Amino acid sequence: MMKLNRLVAAVCVGVAVPVILGACAATSAATAPAAPVAPVAAVKGAEMPAKMVVSYRKDIAPMFEKYCAECHSAKAGAPTLKEYDLNKAHFDKEKLGPRNDTYETVVQLIAYPDAGAFMRRLDDGTSQYAGGKPGNMYKHLCEKGNDAECAANLKVLKAWLGEGAWNLNRFKARGNVPAITKEQLDKLVLAY
């Protein structure tokens, strides 16, 4: 009888110790100051405002739905890039550009086959080879005349492409504009 009692007591202590230790650990974690971590993150963020986490689904699709879909979506009757290339005059008259309402249709205008078309049309005129003039689709990036919004949305597009990935070069050289390089293409991130 005594032996059994001792065994029960031992088991109880065995259970109680980890429970108490666990409770202590939980308490100390809850009361531990979070302060040492926060300032580091804040400084980093301030130094690197260009490092936004941008994705097609979260940021680009809604922007294009709002500002481009009336002329560039399947539901507006817009053509694919290849259909558009075959019959440009027709679609220009209809005021329809090639579709940019899916990830794949947008990437075709950034990387291949129409490398840089996206950047040439949406640039604000400050990039190399832009000739100091905004692309003719830049004004569609915002409510009419809201320059600050257009600029902010361009920043989102540039962040989405990837750091240093925004350039106006074509797949093949044309005029004074050199062909896009493998190094430039490597910078594309384009998160889905």
Ligand code: HEC
């Ligand atoms: C009012 C209609 C309209 C709106 C709105 C519009 N576009 Fe366009 N877009 C066109 C037309 C028409 C063309 C083809 C004629 C041309 O090249 O300018 C075109 C051409 C383009 C091209 C060049 C495609 C190629 O094959 O070279 C890109 C890129 C583009 N648009 C992007 C956009 C983006 C992104 C938006 C939204 C921010 C947008 N457009 C808003 C009508 C529009």
